[in-house]
Amino acid sequence: MIKPQEVLLMGGYGRAGTEIARLLVEYSEYFITITGRNKQKAEITAITLNNRASAERCKGIALDITDSKALEKVLPEYDLLINCVPLPTNDKQVIRIICEAGVHYVDLIPGKSKRAQFEKYKSVIIQNNSICVLEAGWEPGLPAFLAQLGVQKLNDKAKNIEVHAVYREKEMPYTSIADIMEHADLTASFLEEGQWVRKSIIHNQNMQFPEPFGNVTGYPAELAELKSTAVDLGLRSLTFYHGGYNPICDLILFIWTALGLRNNEYLKSAGVNLFRWANNWFTKPPFGGIIKVKLKGNSKSLQITASTEDLYRATAIPVVAAVKQILDKTINDVGVHFMGSAAKPEEFEEEITRMGISIDIQQNNHVIT
Structure with a gap:
């Protein structure tokens, strides 16, 4: 039996995160873990989405992106991380952990210093056969x-x-x-x-x-x-x-x-x-x-x-389309990319139109x- 692909959604009970989770439930078969500092909010969001899907597709856990040790422990369990929250002031350490974990990564929040840090670990990302898509969404993206x-x-x-x-x-x-x-x-x-x-x-x-x-x-x-x-x-x-x-x-x-x-x-x-x-x-x-x-x-x-x-739905749609192209290997160029250059145009257009x-x-x- 093929193991279902699992997505970790950081900031998953926020406005954009909830839309992303909702679309993932509707347009994919992935299992989704909704995270944030507030465990109760994460669990409530997961229960709501499971009830809507009539299936146990989501779970909620507490995970603070500033907690490097917890992040390092959790990430290897997942195929892909979606980040909907700004990275903390110690983003160098957080980015290192993400890049070394061997997971695919999709980020909504723009940031020049963040891009530079991911580029710094590009060789590690490539060695791990990972794909990092930055600045996904409506704008940028x-x-x-x-x-x-x-x-x-x-x-x-x-x-x-x-x-x-x-x-x-x-x-x-x-x-x-x-x-x-x-x-x-x-x-x-x-x-x-x-x-x-x-x-x-x-x-x-x-x-x-x-x-x-x-x-x-x-x-x-x-x-x-x-x-x-x-x-x-x-x-x-x-x-x-x-x-x-x-x-x-x-x-x-x-x-x-x-x-x-x-x-x-x-x-x-x-x-x-x-x-x-x-x-x-x-x-x-x-x-x-x-x-x-x-x-x-x-x-x-x-x-x-x-x-x-x-x-907010329009911000979530390109993110979900990018996630799907990464996990089904339509996007297969490992490394660090902007969403616009990574996405395969005609398939991506069809997907975002459908959503x-x-x-x-x-x-x-x-x-x-």
Whole structure:
């Protein structure tokens, strides 16, 4: 009898974690262990999912990611670890344990230092035949994947890629806002005529989305996965504009970043609570998200649009699709990867569409002068 594959879900009773667990139960046969500091919450989430599935597919345990000894003991029992929580200040030790455990790994939370640490252990990961997929989800995650999917469908050499994204969610949890404020910057790197240049918020652009979003002001933004994609594809230009927060949230984010407070742990809670207040009071419908990727080649152009009304489900869907491709060996390139470059485009598109993300593709001839 073949042993069922087992997934350890760190932060599994949080909002994103619960969605991931729910989708894993619905779209896979894996056994799932839901973890976090609170054993009762983990167990309640597991019981709820088991009742929904009418099967004993989940269990809940207490596991603190900062407890290195407990993590080291538990990890070898699993095929794959999904991490939905920020790594602690001793992340070097935690990452070492993850890399040496010989498990596959999928992470939702972006972080430059974390990527560097995983790259440091790349030889260990490869030796263990493990796959580490970083920055999975709706954003980051899907923009680079859509770019790769577009390149495959363009049937032409891609030269220019432009990404527009709108993200509007009311009652955002503390951790999501903290992540936004930590990674906010006043400038972003754009690729123009083969050269990387910095763009500030004064270089905003009007973005046109399908209704009900319509016109949205987009500000220059930066994703490491897109920069990596630009290099891999040999692009001439790459731009990424992001919008969606209300003007009060935008102002708070601007002041917070301009004053250099994003890494101030003492004021972090105050900043997050201020942003949350502004988001809850001033963010109005429609809610949800759209990512629009425009590609231009030598003689053709293509536009791919992904849309959702439920951003937490949409964050979970690419994660689950990546997990499935890793465990069924569709993704078989061991090492450290961004989700967008690791996923096999057509199969991944089919999977995320089946789980609820809408994908629209439009192609037409276009001559670049």
